[in-house]
Amino acid sequence: MHNFLWDRMRAIRMDLRMQHIFNWQAITMHEQMIRFHIIAMHELCEYTRGEGFSEGFDAHLNIEQMNKTSVELFQMYDDHRKRGCPVPTEPEFRGYYALLKLDKHPGYKSCPLTWQR
DSSP states (O other): OHHHHHHHHHHHHHHHHHTTOOSHHHHHHHHHHHHHHHHHHHHHTTOOTTSSOSSOOOHHHHHHHHHHHHHHHHHHHHHHHHTTOOOTTHHHHHHHHHHHHGGGSGGGOOOOOOOOO
8 A cells, every 4th residue: 555655646746746736735735745754654664575565665765755745845835935925834844854854964973872781
């Protein structure tokens, strides 16, 4: 089910971009897609091949699609703000993006703990 939804959402996102649809409904769809990726990461991160997924859950692909969706969403937020129509959910999704990028920031890198007896 996950792989089917993931593929359909990717196709929808690409169709919206190709057809230059950037209205409120497109914003809502992008936000729902990001929420799907967050929930999928939380619920499926421990599944591997053969545990309900023929290909296994690929966290890297999930994050990649979430990043692409976020970039497109932020462009729509910026366009709406320039027209004087800010989107009230923008801070929520900017926050998700910041959390996603924490592991890439050198200030937040940590070394695995080693336990000595």
